[in-house]
Amino acid sequence: MxxxxxxxxxxxxxxxxxxxxxxxxxxxxxxxxxxxxxxxxxxxxxxAVMSENYGPRLWSRLVTATRGFLENPPEGFTDLPLVTDRGALFLAQAHETGQLQAQYDDLIARGARVELMPAADALRYCEVLRADKYATAMYEPDCKDVDxxxxxxxxxxxxxxxxxxxxxxxxxxxxxxxxxxxxxxxxxxxxxxxxxxxxxxxxxxxxxxxxxxxxxxxVPFRRTAVTFDAPSGSNLHHWPMTFDVAETFYFKPEAGKVMVSPVDMAASAPCDAQADEMEVALAIDRIETFTTMKVARLSHRWGGLRTFAxxxxxxxxxxxxxxxxxxxxxxxxxxxxxxxxxxxxxxxxxxxxxxxxxxxxxxxxxxxxxxxxxxxxxxxxxxxxxxxxxxxxx
Ligand SMILES: Cc1cc2nc3c(=O)[nH]c(=O)nc-3n(C[C@H](O)[C@H](O)[C@H](O)COP(=O)(O)OP(=O)(O)OC[C@H]3O[C@@H](n4cnc5c(N)ncnc54)[C@H](O)[C@@H]3O)c2cc1C
Structure with a gap:
């Protein structure tokens, strides 16, 4: 019926x-x-992160308008917190510093908390960065992990x-x-x-x-992600979500591992998306170029679709x-x-x-x-x- x-x-x-x-x-x-x-x-x-500095102009404003719900959901919606502190770092090379400054100005105008600093100072948030590859960093303390x-x-x-x-x-x-x-x-x-x-x-x-x-x-585009073991003794759980302004990779702690994406964007038919092997190799290369970490073994790899106008x-x-x-x-x-x-x-x-x-x-x-x-x-x-x-x- x-x-x-x-x-x-x-x-x-x-x-x-x-x-x-x-x-x-x-x-x-x-x-x-x-x-x-x-x-x-x-x-x-x-x-599964929430950052008010992520995405195109209108989407990032819809993040601002979503924050209240995720931080204070309606009474009885859940017994668990929907978000937990993560923090985000954005890394700019010298020629990208103007772009990072513009993002900083916009976020301040929207009431977000952000801090600009010389890239070397970003080591206090994530000790495995090769800070000498960058000129400037911005820290967004209110970036959260979303459950x-x-x-x-x-x-x-x-x-x-x-x-x-x-x-x-x-x-x-x-x-x-x-x-x-x-x-x-x-x-x-x-x-x-x-x-x-x-x-x-x-x-x-x-x-x-x-x-x-x-x-x-x-239409959809595929993105690849992998996880691997963090170096022993690292301060993994406190690391922020770390992006480069040029958008060539990001990484973050994920359930005791490090998650990294080479931020690929390949046109795809709608499908059960899988990791692309070339992009997996790029992810490893970027981690080993821009941080002091070595990737000995991958724990998990996956693909997902992101859909755009x-x-x-x-x-x-x-x-x-x-x-x-x-x-x-x-x-x-x-x-x-x-x-x-x-x-x-x-x-x-x-x-x-x-x-x-x-x-x-x-x-x-x-x-x-x-x-x-x-x-x-x-x-x-x-x-x-x-x-x-x-x-x-x-
Ligand atoms: C690697 C990666 C990292 C990401 N990181 C983040 C992040 O940190 N933060 C963030 O906010 N976003 C992130 N995103 C983006 C986010 O995952 C997507 O924007 C979001 O999940 C889209 O949700 P959706 O409901 O539109 O799509 P989906 O979750 O794909 O849901 C669409 C559903 O429609 C169903 N469907 C399709 N056709 C039919 C049909 N004919 N009949 C019935 N059902 C149908 C599908 O089966 C599917 O379940 C990331 C995406 C990827 C791939």
Missing amino acids: ARTADFIVIGGGIAGISVAYELLPHGSVAVLEQESATGYHSTGRSA TNELMMGYQRRIRAAGGAVVTDARVTAIHRDANGWRVDTTAGEFHGGTLVNAAGGWVQQVAEMAGLGYRNV PDHEPVIGADPPDAGFIWLAGQGGNGVMASAASARLAASLAVGRGIPADIAALGITEDAISPGRSCVLANEDVQVGSAEAIYGAD
Whole structure:
């Protein structure tokens, strides 16, 4: 028998689960996830940090607007902290110092705590850096590790307690529109709903095509990550998330190991992404070039998809030809850290309430995030350059 909900959300990653939670006050919700568990794709493969200096301009503002939720979740949402202190270091070579200064000025204007210093001083945060390779460093003490699993669990407990459904093994295979709303065929049966939310991560463009909307330029790129043993006797647990401004690598402590990514961004079909062997080799080379660590043996390697519009900014709101088709997409590397505000924003636009005042105050407009903006409609290449480079140039 067909099941009915006011809001049908396609995708059981952080985007779909968080927007379903934000829609609960406005009607019934059903989240459809093709895998046997939620969070299997990008959400379960992230570095799980929150930094207000990460990502393009509008995404980084949505991080600012998410911080309050993650630091002080609603009463009863979880018994565990959703975030723990990590700190972040950003390392600039001499010719990148102006870019780092611009990021510093912007963060100060947003009320963030940051400190600029000569690169040598960064050794007090992470003793394995080859500080002589850099000129300047910036430390962001309020960068946090996010407990993504607990965040997902908190949302799902609330959805189920409110009578909402999170249906796994429910791959959407066809979407039909009629005067009453949407009919969605899945491998777990048929669902009917008035509003469809496209939160399918790397698959959002395919979902739009199934719904008859045509091509939308929001497409996935693969990123590789590995973990390895830290040198014995190191102060690993206190190390910050460490980025270089040129965006050639980052590393952080991860469950007693060191996680490193060569920050690759390779166009990919939507898929169960795997680590790229060439990128694994690059990750090791960068760690051994820019730190004093040697990588003897890898513990784990994985790949994940990050999905972008050509300008790297959010794709949130109604698709212009169809106000009943809502996007929450294009999160790139900010999907976990900006989840609460982007979900609240998508839900508000889905019910015709516009941009919440606190988010509008950060300079986010409907036009700038619209799925109908020209770069999303155009079949132009997504910029493969780093999100930070785009942010820095803004
Ligand atoms: C290596 C790496 C490091 C990262 N580090 C960070 C970080 O430190 N901080 C941060 O904030 N972000 C980080 N990110 C980015 C973050 O992981 C993503 O932005 C976020 O997880 C995207 O969430 P999502 O829900 O849109 O996508 P997903 O988690 O991929 O969820 C989409 C879901 O839709 C489902 N789906 C697709 N098609 C269908 C269909 N037809 N029917 C039913 N279900 C369907 C998929 O199975 C999937 O589960 C990182 C990403 C990577 C790869």
